[in-house]
Amino acid sequence: MFKEFIQKLKNYNHIGVFSHVRPDGDCIGSQVAFCRWLQKNGYEVSAFNDDDVPENLLFLTDYFPVDKPTDEATGKCDAFIVLDGNAPHRFGSYVKYQNENRRPVMMVDHHPEPEDEFDLSVSVDDASSTCELIYNLYKEHDLDQMDPEAAKALYTGLITDTGSLQFESVKPETMETAAGLLRQGNFRPNEVAEKVFSNQTLPQLRLLSMAMGTIQLFKNNQIAVMTVTKKMLDATGTTNSDTDGFVSYPLSITGIKAAVLLKDVEDDGIKMSLRSKSNVDVNVWARELGGGGHKKAAGAWHEGPLEKAIEETVRIGSKQISELEKTSSL
Ligand SMILES: [Mn+2]
Numbered sequence: 239m240f241k242e243f244i245q246k247l248k249n250y251n252h253i254g255v256f257s258h259v260r261p262d263g264d265c266i267g268s269q270v271a272f273c274r275w276l277q278k279n280g281y282e283v284s285a286f287n288d289d290d291v292p293e294n295l296l297f298l299t300d301y302f303p304v305d306k307p308t309d310e311a312t313g314k315c316d317a318f319i320v321l322d323g324n325a326p327h328r329f330g331s332y333v334k335y336q337n338e339n340r341r342p343v344m345m346v347d348h349h350p351e352p353e354d355e356f357d358l359s360v361s362v363d364d365a366s367s368t369c370e371l372i373y374n375l376y377k378e379h380d381l382d383q384m385d386p387e388a389a390k391a392l393y394t395g396l397i398t399d400t401g402s403l404q405f406e407s408v409k410p411e412t413m414e415t416a417a418g419l420l421r422q423g424n425f426r427p428n429e430v431a432e433k434v435f436s437n438q439t440l441p442q443l444r445l446l447s448m449a450m451g452t453i454q455l456f457k458n459n460q461i462a463v464m465t466v467t468k469k470m471l472d473a474t475g476t477t478n479s480d481t482d483g484f485v486s487y488p489l490s491i492t493g494i495k496a497a498v499l500l501k502d503v504e505d506d507g508i509k510m511s512l513r514s515k516s517n518v519d520v521n522v523w524a525r526e527l528g529g530g531g532h533k534k535a536a537g538a539w540h541e542g543p544l545e546k547a548i549e550e551t552v553r554i555g556s557k558q559i560s561e562l563e564k565t566s567s568l
Pocket of ligand 1 (some may be wrong): 368
């Protein structure tokens with residue numbers, strides 16, 4: 239899988255590694271583990287992200303620092319790697335740096351329908367996570383190069399991108415990857431899980447409680463909608479990033495086929511997270527709203543206002559559910 243990738247890397251000295259904007263566990267986990275791999279193999283390495291690393295993932299930046307890109311720092315790089323996204327715009331200011339001075343770029347990712355904008359792509363859309371792919375890179379090259387830090391970083395992405403190894407994307411290979419990481423890194427699962435999942439603040443829980451109160455069900459109780467507004471953030475002293483993971487709560491209601499979280503927290507429209515636990519394809523659904531993602535998890539945007547965004551979103555989802563019901567394939 240990585241033979242050509244590893245060979246091509248040898249043409250360069252200083253690699254700039256970008257992960258996608260508004261980073262998550264898979265994004266930072268794969269970035270940190272991959273940067274350590276590059277370093278072990280003699281490369282100069284810089285890791286970039288436009289946005290702050292979320293609080294619960296900050297421990298990963300002790301393993302490898304992730305900085306905001308600058309002209310000076312990107313200027314040192316003779317090649318770029320982009321991780322956990324399959325279109326240039328996912329990497330924010332990466333596009334600007336490439337426009338100013340185009341460098342060879344390689345991509346490693348697991349999202350469907352990648353854009354053809356990269357010099358080399360390792361794109362595996364049935365992999366659970368980009369971290370699973372980076373584990374394969376280590377394995378194909380030399381697994382002994384994986385230290386406990388890299389193993390914990392990859393384990394982070396493995397559990398955050400799979401709902402703690404519960405999603406449909408989890409295959410026997412994913413579990414084997416998890417086992418390999420625990421063995422190679424010599425750590426227990428709770429050591430990482432507690433850092434990532436059990437560090438909620440009281441304001442975050444208060445916000446969650448308010449968001450729970452907004453849940454509405456549609457289409458014979460098969461679609462759940464949850465909303466978060468700027469007012470709720472202000473009342474609880476929280477920010478947009480404190481809503482991470484909220485959408486899984488409405489999805490856990492019995493009989494629900496798909497859930498949508500609408501966040502009316504910025505001046506320029508409404509951000510939506512769509513999740514499915516059925517044959518409802520939220521990638522197709524989000525695409526009708528100008529967004530996209532995976533079959534089971536996707537994102538979209540609506541210009542608002544909130545009521546209109548809910549109505550249109552529910553209408554599109556209901557249409558898909560009706561079609562699936564017709565063929566008894568829901
Ligand atoms: Mn991912």
